[in-house]
Amino acid sequence: MVISPFLQKKLIDKRFQIRKDESVQSDLIRYTPTLIGALRVDAKARLPANRWVTYELQILDEGGNVLTAGLKQAWRDAGTWREGGESGSWDESDLNAGFALKSKEKESQAIRVVIQVLETGTSSNAAWNSPVTFSLVVHDGSIDIRYMWLGFFGTLAMAIITTVCAGQSGKKVIAKTIGDSDINARATLGGNASLIQVQIFVDADETTPSNFNINLAVRNPDGETIYQQRSAVPVKRILDNGVLDGGKASFCTYLLITPRDSYGFYVEVTPDQSVDRTVLTVTDNVKTNRAVEVTQIKDSR
């Protein structure tokens, strides 16, 4: 999309003044059909405000026979608006017409572009007979950028869907809450293709310190501790009119535990006097949007 304007070759870029029932011819253009790209013929009626014109864009061959033609009803309306004390001006228009031309034949051919004005008028339908200015631009080697826009929005939609789905991925195998500072649970999870997300949430009362130490231990089916991690997590203070009312802390880590089996998760939060509630969530087979740090644990029983 960005490079394509630079790869086109501009063949014609001219302005014409055409009166009603008159037409104007361009120079002969040599067109060589190619597999990629097409000949782009674009015309724009440069109308003053509140005028309209019906014009026809014709493509002729060397002998003057019409190869194709298209009608365009172009208009431009402008005015002022006032609404609720504010005012401004508006200017709407629909002025462009164009073709992208290709050919199934391989030989190079000469074509000519004609613009013919059929009708003109003002938006209140009064007669208007001034000449209309048209600009005609012909490019060779252009691509159809409308498909690129479709592709852009299509892939953007897929990216959004994928991101949203990643957040919902995985199976929550442990979701336990306790009104204390020590929590543990056991579930079958793991495997070498199954990423595990462990999340711990702590709610504390008004005597909360600024940091909690969270001790996480993972035990295998025999009860042996195969992994232990101690982390300090900061506490987000909850204030009530400037006075400390409570605190929240959260902790998240990613593990890869092999082989797949029943593992126990044991959590201790210290200092434990101010802990009101602890929540442990373990999700099996999660997918993440970004790369995360993963601790690999191999249980060699």
Add this chain to the structure above:
Amino acid sequence: MISRLFALVTVLIASTAIYSAYTQRAAFFLRQETQSRYWPRYGTRLSGRYRRGVWIVTPSRQSYGNQFRGGGPRTGK
């Protein structure tokens, strides 16, 4: 699994868009009687069609009268 499906769909969308744009399959093919994939640019209405290799204008173009009364939001019924 579903993310692999999404990735495949995305690749299909992207490659179709690039192919269609570069080969300009929505262009007007000169001297072809049937235009199977023509997508008009800027709302330019074709004013005729091919019959046996010759461009014939439509009746409404031939009898071009005062059909169009101007566009835009301020006019019209």
